[in-house]
Amino acid sequence: MLAVDMAGETVRAMNGSMVAYDGEMTFKRQGMTGGEGLRGALRRRVAGESMTLMEVTGQGTVYFASEATEVTLVELAGDTLLVESDSLLALDGRLQTGVQFIGLRGMGTGQGLATTKVEGQGTVxxxxxxxxxxxxxxxxxxxCVDPHAYVAHRGQLQQDVVTDVNWRTVLGQGSGESVQFRYQGHGLVYVQPAERGGILEI
Amino acid sequence: MTSTTFNAATLPANDNVNPYAFSVDLNGQWFTQKGKMIAYYGQIRFQALSAGPLDMLVAESFHSPLYAHDWIVAEGQGKLLLADRGFDINSYDLDKGNLTIRAANLLAFEPGLELKQSIIPGFLTLIGTGRFVAASNGPVHFVEPPIRVDPQALLGWADCPSPCHHYDHGYVRGVLGAARMMFGVGGTSGEEHQFDFTGEGTVLIQSSEHVTSSDAMLRELEGQIGMLGVPGLRQLHGTIAQRLAAEQQH
Structure with a gap:
């Protein structure tokens, strides 16, 4: 669970994730464009990377949670964080979001062709x-990271898919770790100690 | 919560990263269960047990064709992170010992250990010297026999004889008991059946009755069908047909 102390600022959070608050808060569902402008909204629609955030403004403390999962805070100082929209709980109102096309690597893990990009100064x-x-x-x-355990990454990273698919995999005699993401460069990758179910058993 | 960051050098060597993830300092070979790797640094290859070059290793350390499909060998050098559905992860050292553990909860082991199937279905026995990694739903408790354990909470046992089944007397007694046995009706507490441990050793129990599902049980049953012969198979066929009809009515 995440507690945010507010004194007039704005926080954006996953729709429906507020569990409690004290003080004065106003909740506003973000419009069609989700604060990304018309072009941003169009990109998001095309990419199928849906994200519904609400704007919370006020004085006091507000609590966010989702499905009793763990929350990690990431401080951004002008750099970029790439994260699945499902894994994004809340972010500082000053941060900008957008859609990043990532190509085929999201296929098979149920993540689609695009992911959400967060940039600016603040906390996610x-x-x-x-x-x-x-x-x-x-x-x-x-x-190298198992696609099912990947959560987010930041920094100057190149991502590519390492495959080790051979005739054994086709016969069902594969190693079960045939597809991995490999990150090179300079940055941080966040992984979770559990594997979400994908479309493909790879 | 802001987490600390790790790199290849600062990741612990053969120790837990946090209660739910384990870091193996790989230098050679380890057996791991399929799909439990979450990340790794270094040069590591994953191979199915049926891969030709592994023949010698498998012949020496892996004596369970039933589970061969679920296991792979990680080979190379680097740090390997293992995790399992956010369960608690623990590592154990065996020194010329033996330990039996629920098959679905065993994540990885060193080739110094030999893996064999236990007589109790769904359990695997490790014999020899080396380290292994296991998952449990909630923390593990170590208790000494004599003790009776709920089958679902049992994680494994070390050094003591295999357990036997224990049924509460009231459950089998009288007309009502007979009716329950036959039709599975009547008030039951759900605690009539336990595993009974005696002798010297240690019993490992997890703090929940959540059993990780595995299709190994089915395969184990299939493996034993061969011992039945034609009359037995016919009878089993009839039993399964009855059972299926009953299930479909619900």
């Missing part, structure tokens, strides 16, 4: 099944 609260583990990627030490 992300959700994970079990406490998220932050893993550093530095030049020379690439990191």
């Amino acid at each position: 609260a992300i959700l994970s099944d079990g406490p998220a583990i932050a893993l550093e990627v530095a030049p020379g030490t690439p990191l």
